[in-house]
Amino acid sequence: xxxxxxxxxxxxxxxxxxxxxxxxxxxxxxxxxxxxxxxxxxxxxxxxxxxxxxxxxxxxxxxxxxxxxxxxxxxxxxxxxxxxxxxxxxxxxxxxx
Amino acid sequence: xxxxxxxxxxxxxxxxxxxxxxxxxxxxxxxxxxxxxxxxxxxxxxxxxxxxxxxxxxxxxxxxxxxxxxxxxxxxxxxxxxxxxxxxxxxxxxxxxxxxxxxxxxxxxxxxxxxxxxxxxxxxxxxxxxxxxxxxxxxxxxxxxxxxxxxxxxxxxxxxxxxxxxxxxxxxxxxxxxxxxxxxxxxxxxxxxxxxxxxxxxxxxxxxxxxxxxxxxxxxxxxxxxxxxxxxxxxxxxxxxxxxxxxxxxxxxxxxxxxxxxxxxxxxxxxxxxxxxxxxxxxxxxxxxxxxx
Numbered sequence: 537x538x539x540x541x542x543x544x545x546x547x548x549x550x551x552x553x554x555x556x557x558x559x560x561x562x563x564x565x566x567x568x569x570x571x572x573x574x575x576x577x578x579x580x581x582x583x584x585x586x587x588x589x590x591x592x593x594x595x596x597x598x599x600x601x602x603x604x605x606x607x608x609x610x611x612x613x614x615x616x617x618x619x620x621x622x623x624x625x626x627x628x629x630x631x632x633x
Numbered sequence: 634x635x636x637x638x639x640x641x642x643x644x645x646x647x648x649x650x651x652x653x654x655x656x657x658x659x660x661x662x663x664x665x666x667x668x669x670x671x672x673x674x675x676x677x678x679x680x681x682x683x684x685x686x687x688x689x690x691x692x693x694x695x696x697x698x699x700x701x702x703x704x705x706x707x708x709x710x711x712x713x714x715x716x717x718x719x720x721x722x723x724x725x726x727x728x729x730x731x732x733x734x735x736x737x738x739x740x741x742x743x744x745x746x747x748x749x750x751x752x753x754x755x756x757x758x759x760x761x762x763x764x765x766x767x768x769x770x771x772x773x774x775x776x777x778x779x780x781x782x783x784x785x786x787x788x789x790x791x792x793x794x795x796x797x798x799x800x801x802x803x804x805x806x807x808x809x810x811x812x813x814x815x816x817x818x819x820x821x822x823x824x825x826x827x828x829x830x831x832x833x834x835x836x837x838x839x840x841x842x843x844x845x846x847x848x849x850x851x852x853x854x855x856x857x858x859x860x861x862x863x864x865x866x867x868x869x870x871x872x873x874x875x876x877x878x879x880x881x882x883x884x885x886x887x888x889x890x891x892x893x894x895x896x897x898x899x900x901x902x903x904x905x906x907x908x909x910x911x912x913x914x915x916x917x918x919x920x921x922x923x924x925x926x
Binding site: 537553555558559560561563565567569581582583609611612613 | 650669670671680683684685686687688710712713714
């Protein structure tokens with residue numbers, strides 16, 4: 537298990553918290569909640585070690601299109617980058633609905 | 634409507650996650666989750682073993698109403714650690730049942746519904762998980778005198794280990810054809826006793842022994858329902874409205890000892906089991922599907 541922390545500049549307030557996904561094989565759980573402090577904070581706990589660079593790439597890309605000042609907690613059980621991107625998009629959609 | 638249209642119309646219950654299952658059972662818009670993922674009540678034991686936690690530890694407590702009556706649904710998420718019962722997830726179930734009991738004793742009955750989808754105790758939490766399964770079992774026994782405790786085993790994990798005993802203690806047990814109920818899973822039996830004892834890859838054999846259809850036909854489950862969220866929700870409502878069951882299945886000791894005495898392990902198969910164990914009358918609330926029995 538590995539724990540990774542990321543921070544991105546973000547200014548848009550998050551309307552409401554959202555929870556999507558499950559810590560099942562090839563899947564992940566995303567908890568998105570409002571965060572004070574003019575930035576977005578991401579905490580990843582993943583069952584697969586050594587993929588920090590891939591996580592950074594996925595999150596870099598996600599934050600080119602998302603500016604929410606959110607705290608995002610990710611509990612990952614071996615999801616592929618595509619699944620991670622979809623779950624993040626799903627969490628954003630749920631927090632805006 | 635053709636069989637094809639019926640299939641398309643159906644909303645699979647099995648394909649729903651635990652939270653969506655709870656929502657599908659309760660009256661629309663009535664669900665309120667207690668100790669949800671943002672409360673971060675996680676397993677303290679999994680990280681010590683390098684295993685990623687789930688924020689709700691795999692059990693959803695959903696308060697709400699069933700046909701307008703106060704109810705609580707406990708749904709186990711099978712995708713997280715096989716729906717296994719750890720110290721936290723098990724305590725969520727046990728404590729909810731104990732609170733429901735307190736409400737019943739105070740004259741405010743709450744209908745408890747448990748959506749079983751579990752391999753049993755979480756091996757990483759060993760004795761703590763086993764201890765809390767015992768608490769769940771005694772809470773079910775105490776509660777069922779006041780209100781029917783309704784269990785659902787929809788599949789595809791099924792219900793095994795100590796939690797199969799908890800399911801057997803329920804007032805009503807609702808299963809689908811896809812659900813399985815047994816003490817040891819087929820893979821465990823094959824591993825321990827050899828493939829000559831049981832071939833766990835023989836799906837037809839496995840379901841003929843422990844599948845929902847067989848369990849309903851032998852009176853160990855009360856209703857066999859299609860994998861349809863609406864039908865399952867209706868069966869749960871019917872079971873709740875029926876009121877407490879006396880004597881409960883687990884109180885009928887003499888009856889089941891007699892049935893067990895008559896079993897010849899050398900010749901017993903699923904067909905002969907159905908003939909000797911079939912329920913005397915259709916005690917099941919809700920409807921039993923035509924193909925079922």
